[in-house]
Amino acid sequence: MSVSVKTFPHLADAAGALSRERNARFLGGGTLVMRAVNEADPAIETIVRSTDPALTHIGLSSARVELGAGVTMAAILAERELSYLHPVARIIGGPAVREAATVGGNLFAPAPYGDFAAALLALDATVTLAGGFGQRELPLDELLSRRERGATLVASVAFRRPANDTFRFVKVTRVHPKGVSIMSISAQLPLASGRVSGARIAYGAMGPAPLRAKAAERALEGRTLDAAGVAPALAAAHEGTSPTDNALGSAWWRREILPVYLRRLLLGEQTARHA
Amino acid sequence: MLEFRKDIFADERDDNLHEIGQPTQRQDMLGHVTGTSPYYDDHRFGNLLHLKILRSPHAHARIRSIDDSAAARAPGVKRIIRAADVPVNLNTLLSLIQFGKDDEPSLAADVVRYKGEPILGIVATSERAALEAMALVRISYDQLPAVFDVEEALKPGAPSVNATYPKNTFEYYNKYDHQKLRYGDVEAGFAQADVVFEDRYQMSPIEHAPTETNGSIAVPDTNGRFIVYTSTQALFFSLDTSAKINAVPSNQLHFIGGTVGGGFGGKVDTLTEPLSILAARLVGAPVRYRFSRHEEMQFGSPRGGERIYVKDGIMRDGRIIARSVRAYFDSGAYTRLSSYAVVKCAAHIPGPYTIPNVSGDVYCVFTNRTPATAMRGFGVTALDFALECQMDKGATAIGMDPLEYRILNAYRDGDMKAHRREAKNTALIECAQVAAEKANWPLREEFRRMSSRKGEGTARPGIAPDRSRAPAVPAPARAPAAAPQRISYERPTPAALPPRPAPPAPPPRSAPLPPATAPAGSTHGAPRFSSVFGTRRR
Amino acid sequence: MKTPIQFLLNGEEVATFVESGANLLDTLREAVGDLSVKGGCWQGTCGTCTVLVDGSPRLSCLTLAESCAGRAIETTAGLRRGPDLHPLQSAFMERFAAQCGYCTPGMLMAAKALLDKNPNPTRENVVDAISGNVCRCTGYEPIINAVLDAAGGNSRRA
Secondary structure (H helix, E strand, O other): OOOEEEEEHHHHHHHHHHHOOEEEEEEEOOOOOOHHHHHOOOOOOEEEEOOHHHHOOEEEEEEEEEEOOEEEEHHHHOHHHHHHHHHHHHHHOOHHHHHOOHHHHHHHOOOOHHHHHHHHOOOOEEEEOOOOOOEEEEHHHHHOOOOOOOOOOEEEEEEEEEOOEEEEEEEEOOOOOOOOOOEEEEEOOEEEEEEEEOOOEEEEOOOOOEEHHHHHHHHHEEEEEEEEHHHHHHHHHOOOOOOOOOOOEHHHHHHHHHHHHHHHHHHHOOOOOOO | OOOOOOOOHHHOOOOOOOOOOOOOOOHHHHHHHHOOOOOOOOOOOOOOOOOOOOOOOOOOOEEEEEEHHHHHOOOEEEEOOOOHOOOOEEEHHHHHOOOOOOOOOOOOOOOOOOOOOOOEEEEOHHHHHHHHHHHEEEEEEEEEOOOHHHHOOOOOOOOOOOEEEEOOOOOOOOOOOEEEEEOOOOOHHHHHHHHHEEEEEEEOOOOOOOOOOOOEEEOHHHHOEEEEEEEEOHHHHHHHHHOOOOOOOHHHOOOOOEOOOOOOOOOOOOOOHHHHHHHHHHOOEEEEOOOHHHHHHHHHOOOOOOOEEEEEOOOOOEEEEEEEEEEEEEEEOOOOHHHHHHHHHEEEEEEOEEOOOOOEEEEOOOOOOOOOEEEOOOOOOOHHHHHHHHHHHHHHHHHOOOOHHHHHHOOOOOEEOOOOOOOHHHHHHHHHHHHHHOOOOOOOOHHOOOEEEEEEEEOOOOOOOOOOOOOOOOOOOOOOOOOOOOOOOOOOHHOOOOOOOOOOOOOOOOOOOOOOOOOOOOOOOOOOOOOHHHOOOO | EEEEEEEOOOOOEEEEEEOOOOHHHHHHHHOOOOOOOOOOOOOOOOOEEEEEOOOEEEEEOOOHHHOOOOOOEEEEOOEOOOOOHHHHHHHHOOOOOOOOOOOOHHHHHHHHHHHHHHHOOOOOHHHHHHOOOOOOOOOHHHHHHHHHHHHHHHHHHH
């Protein structure tokens, strides 16, 4: 009847419990799991938690960033070295939500949530999974495209530190700042001699999970970030997307506004707060 | 900063404002900032049980069968409450003032008429236990055609929503399917007008979304009475409604209102008390029925959507000489208070303007939507939105400044209103003039000199006969120009009122009190509602 | 199944048993009897239930009670010191920053979280601090002004 709660000091043991217990869910910050428990969701009978310090660890080197899956949005905002991620963390919920919402939780947040996961996609992140078998690493987009719930426990995410001023983000929402996203667009736009080299673009809320806009990325390769240069990318903006209707807006409308916001982001006309 | 324009209408009142304009602290503000203001839920009981309601997933369906046996046996469940358990399972809120026929069940018996309509109650030791039991209930439905649009609902052949009002409109005086206002001849006015246009205005249903959801806790007290802590805005109204539905004398219920955590009209429908009381009676323990946030947003009654058509006939000099309004209230599946909203709407036509030809038709329509209720001036605010948009359009159509257009057409004292009452104490002109001054909105001199008082300022141009067109519209009878002293609103002299009956002598203490049955034809509850029944005190 | 839990509530040691999986909101109101914490949505969308846990604002409806073992929790009931109101409480009164009062406890705690860390906030800081709290009555301006007033008192006292 009531859910049972199992807490483990080591993440690997939590992973074991997750696969062993019936209808078990891992508790990150609680923004999704506790709501479901409050609503007596029958899909959750066991809450699995871990107090493993690795979960809240932020590892910063000159080239690489590693974020424990339990790192909160508030912790990211408190870390000056992660300032390029601040526009993303800042628009997730209000201050109290940011004290709870975790990197790991965002990876499993159903659309239209998951803006932080989309940003990590644009940063080419990999995830490290914890399990009884030990840890294994896989690209984030592989995890997202086949999101296994329940038995998958993410220990951390990692990505190469983006070059200065190459990461951009916009959240499109009706209610600023904490309204749910109509969509979000994250982009990493490295330049070589003024031309785009190896762009990554990711969308939130334009499909069942955050997704990479690979056609737009290819269309940007070698181009300049001006009106003419970004035009082919805008023409390819929709490829791979499958937006749906919801209470915030229709799929049609999302398709209409996507290239508008992508254009503004690529041309640098938009900041995260003015979607 | 508050500014008082005491120069305006200065001769009509004493300059003795003691309260208006002075900040006065709320008596409950200390409670609010210390977290001690008592809301209905701020009571703890050792043995509190929880009532959760199973609701219809369909907008319109016949209930074929209900199997709640597994739910009844589920852990923590104390009682399942079914339609047959409700002593009086058909009610309408305004039956308390004998306005309207009972049309709404507390628990649907055979047909559900809106998505979210209550069907079963589950009383359990925790909300979780009640929700888990609810998942075990099996109900089979035959879905029925549904209608969600007010005009569609009035077309012949539309699905019949409400069994008490099968034609999908409320009945006024047991005869009329809408409220009607007629003054002058709008068709003649339109024929004479220089410009005629009509537009359609549509409001969405609006959810109050209070931070505190609807809820109540019913607690068995001594002597078979029940104490009810409730979020209601309408304490005695809810008490009487609950007494009727539970078929108990009202003195068996002791209602204690909490500070209302946001009402705005959304806590007048007595949504939770009848069933929390019934549950407490059936299980003999305190029972809380608390709306979840989802229930509040989705099934708590909204201000109903309204569709309003306004057609104006305007002369080139700016006078509106004809206005016709056709309005449809979306009451949802049941009447609740929409019947009254329609009366208010009809009373508000054509807005604060003197128009010699006015027609109003206002319908209270039933659809398979969530039943609507009061909110912030329901019946009037939406109409004002429509009328004021229409005023702006009218001004644009004839190339007149929108504020001057309003000043020109505004009521003045002594004007005859479409409801055949004389306008008194009007002040729209002065308000518009001050607003223009504050907004640096230029007004022509003649409009700055206009006045709400008869015989002052520049009089409105009379209606010039136009012999080239349809027969001239006769000018409405005008009251003779009044002296500068305004006419005060006269109270009826005592002789005009019927004598009050002497109160009956109280029965001797030893005799048992007679059962509280209302004598036939008595006015139960509040005094008669003159605007509803058409009786006029003057 | 009941789990024991101990924590500090407004500076006092509290110990109680909670149903496993219980949230902090229900625990504070029903097990401990602190009715100054209010519930508005039980979904984490309205902020009404905001409390401080080790100085950080948290939504008590989404916080697993057991995760607060040993922590310091602050609620509106603990704001005043005897007869003396907290500056935020006085400021809310003076600025008429409440009507129905239901969002007020959550607003006060969100504001306290801000002022405890940033005694001289800008208006934008204040707006951000209460951006997770819904008010249906005041239109927010009186609340923002009250928080700035209370902070202004800080710079006067400094």
